[in-house]
Amino acid sequence: MNKQIKPLPILQGKTAFAINLISQVSVIVAQMVISLFLTPIVLDKMGAEAYGFVGLVNNFVSYVAVITTALNSLAGRYITIAHHSGDQESAESYYSSVFFANCVMAVAVLAGSVLLAANIESVVSVSPGLVEDLQLMILLAFFNCALSLVVVVFGIAAFIKNQLYLNSIAQLVSSVIRAMLLCILFLTVAPHMWYYSAAAVVASVAFLALQIWTTRRIAPEYRVKATCFSIQRVLEILKSGLWVSIESINKLLLTGLDLWISNLFVGAYQMGILSVAKTIPNALLSVSNSLSSLFYPKCAELYAKKKTDELVKQFGFAMRFTAAVMIVPLAGFVAYGLHFYELWLPGRDVSELLLIQRLSVLTVVSLLASALVEPLYYANTLTNKIKGSVLITLGFSLLVFAIELSLLLFTELEGLFVIASVSSVVMTFRHCFVQPVYAAHVLGLRGSSFYKPLGKEAVGLFVVLATFAILSKALPFSSWACFLISCLISAAIGYTELSLLLLDREERRKAFGMLLVRRR
Structure with a gap:
C-alpha cells in the first residue's frame, strides 16, 4: 500500500x-x-x-x-x-x-x-x-x-x-x-x-x-x-x-569567450588575473538575474490570462524594483573595489591589485546598464518574439568579435583591457538603446514607453555614484570591520536616495510590503 x-x-x-x-x-x-x-x-x-x-x-x-x-x-x-x-x-x-x-x-x-x-x-x-x-x-x-x-x-x-x-x-x-x-x-x-x-x-x-x-x-x-x-x-x-x-x-x-581568448592571445597567467577580476561582478550579475526572475511567474500568469494592462504594470515595477536594489552594490563596487581587493587579496602587488580593479570596473559598467533594464528581457521569451532581438544582438556580437581580434592581432594595446572593454561598451549600448525599444515593440507599446523610467534610473545611478565617490574619501576602509561598517553606511544612504528618486509613495509602500513576510 x-x-x-x-x-x-x-x-x-x-x-x-x-x-x-x-x-x-x-x-x-x-x-x-x-x-x-x-x-x-x-x-x-x-x-x-x-x-x-x-x-x-x-x-x-x-x-x-x-x-x-x-x-x-x-x-x-x-x-x-x-x-x-x-x-x-x-x-x-x-x-x-x-x-x-x-x-x-x-x-x-x-x-x-x-x-x-x-x-x-x-x-x-x-x-x-x-x-x-x-x-x-x-x-x-x-x-x-x-x-x-x-x-x-x-x-x-x-x-x-x-x-x-x-x-x-x-x-x-x-x-x-x-x-x-x-x-x-x-x-x-x-x-x-x-x-x-x-x-x-x-x-x-x-x-x-x-x-x-x-x-x-x-x-x-x-x-x-x-x-x-x-x-x-x-x-x-x-x-x-x-x-x-x-x-x-x-x-x-x-x-563567454573572454577567458579562452585571454589564454590563447595574452597568456595563462593573464587569464587567471581576468578570472579573478570577474569573480565578484559575475556574482553580482547572478543577483540581478535572480531578482528579475522573481517577477516572471506572475508575468507568465498575466500573459496566459491575457491581462495586458496588468502585465505592462508588472514589467514596469519589476524594472524599477530591480534597479533600486542593484544600483547600490554595483556602484559600491566601482567606488570601493580597490579597498576590497586590498583586504581580500593581501600580499598581492599593488600594481596587480590596480589591474584587477580596473578590469572589474570595466566588467561592472555593462552590469550597471543591464540592471536598469533586466526584467525587460523576459518580454522576448514571454511573447515568443525573440527573432528580431536575437538578430540585432548577433550583429553586435560579430562586431565585438571582429574588433577584439583586430585589436589583439594588429595593435600594441594591452590585451586584457581590449578583451574587457570592447564587449562592455557594446553590451551597454545593447541594454540602454536596443532592449527598451524591442520590449515595447513585442508588448504592443510605443517605442519610447520605457525610456522615462530608464531616465529616472540613470539619474539615480549617477547620484549614488557621486555620493559613493565622496564617501570613499571620508569613510575608513583599513580593516574588514571598518570596510563592512562603511559599506553599511553607504548602503543606507544609497537606498534612501534611490527609494526617493525611483519610486513614488505608492511604489515605496508596495516595495516594502513585498519585502515583509506576513503570516496569513
Whole structure:
C-alpha cells in the first residue's frame, strides 16, 4: 500500500514574493561566501593560472548551453502557459518530453567531454604539470552538466506554482554542501583544480533529490511518463528555442569567450588575473538575474490570462524594483573595489591589485546598464518574439568579435583591457538603446514607453555614484570591520536616495510590503 504524500502549503501574494526573495538572496550570499573564502586560498596554493582554468572550464560548460538552451530556456514557458490555460494534458506532455530529450542530450554531453579532455592540450595553453588535473576537472564538470540537464524539469513545478523559494532552498542546501566539501578538501589535502567539479557533482545530486521531493508535494500531477513523450512537443519548443540558442551564441561572442581568448592571445597567467577580476561582478550579475526572475511567474500568469494592462504594470515595477536594489552594490563596487581587493587579496602587488580593479570596473559598467533594464528581457521569451532581438544582438556580437581580434592581432594595446572593454561598451549600448525599444515593440507599446523610467534610473545611478565617490574619501576602509561598517553606511544612504528618486509613495509602500513576510 503506497504511503500518501503530504503536500506542502502554497504561499501566495506578498508572502510568497518575500520568501522567494529571501531564499534567492540566501543562495547568492552562500555562493559569494564560497568565492570570497576560497579564491585567496586557491591563488596562494595553486597560482593564478590554475584559478583561471576553473573559470575557463565553467565557460566550456556554458558553451554546451548554446545547444541545450534551445529546449530548456522555453520549457518552463510552454508548461506554465499550458497549465494556467487549463490544458493539463499538454502541460504533462511538455513535461515528460523535455525530460527524455534532456536525457539524450546528457549522454551526448558526456561523450563530448571525453573528446575534449583527451585533446585539451591542443585547445588551450596549459602548463604540463596541470594537464591531468585539468582533464579530470573537465570530465567531472561535464558530468555535472549532464546531471543538471536531468534536473531541469523538476524545477518547473515551483515556477508554475510561483513557489520559487522552494527551488532556492534546494539551491542553498546544495551550495552549503559544495562549500563544505571544497573547504575540507582545500584545507586538509593537497590542492587540485578538480575539487571544484567534484564538489559540484555531489551538490547536484543533493539538489536533484530535493527538486524531486518538492515536485511530488506541490505538483504531484506532474510525473515523468514515457507514454506522454512526444517528439512533436520537443520540436515545437526547439523551433521557438532556436533563436534563444542564437542569443546564447551572442553571449559567447560578447563575454563567454573572454577567458579562452585571454589564454590563447595574452597568456595563462593573464587569464587567471581576468578570472579573478570577474569573480565578484559575475556574482553580482547572478543577483540581478535572480531578482528579475522573481517577477516572471506572475508575468507568465498575466500573459496566459491575457491581462495586458496588468502585465505592462508588472514589467514596469519589476524594472524599477530591480534597479533600486542593484544600483547600490554595483556602484559600491566601482567606488570601493580597490579597498576590497586590498583586504581580500593581501600580499598581492599593488600594481596587480590596480589591474584587477580596473578590469572589474570595466566588467561592472555593462552590469550597471543591464540592471536598469533586466526584467525587460523576459518580454522576448514571454511573447515568443525573440527573432528580431536575437538578430540585432548577433550583429553586435560579430562586431565585438571582429574588433577584439583586430585589436589583439594588429595593435600594441594591452590585451586584457581590449578583451574587457570592447564587449562592455557594446553590451551597454545593447541594454540602454536596443532592449527598451524591442520590449515595447513585442508588448504592443510605443517605442519610447520605457525610456522615462530608464531616465529616472540613470539619474539615480549617477547620484549614488557621486555620493559613493565622496564617501570613499571620508569613510575608513583599513580593516574588514571598518570596510563592512562603511559599506553599511553607504548602503543606507544609497537606498534612501534611490527609494526617493525611483519610486513614488505608492511604489515605496508596495516595495516594502513585498519585502515583509506576513503570516496569513
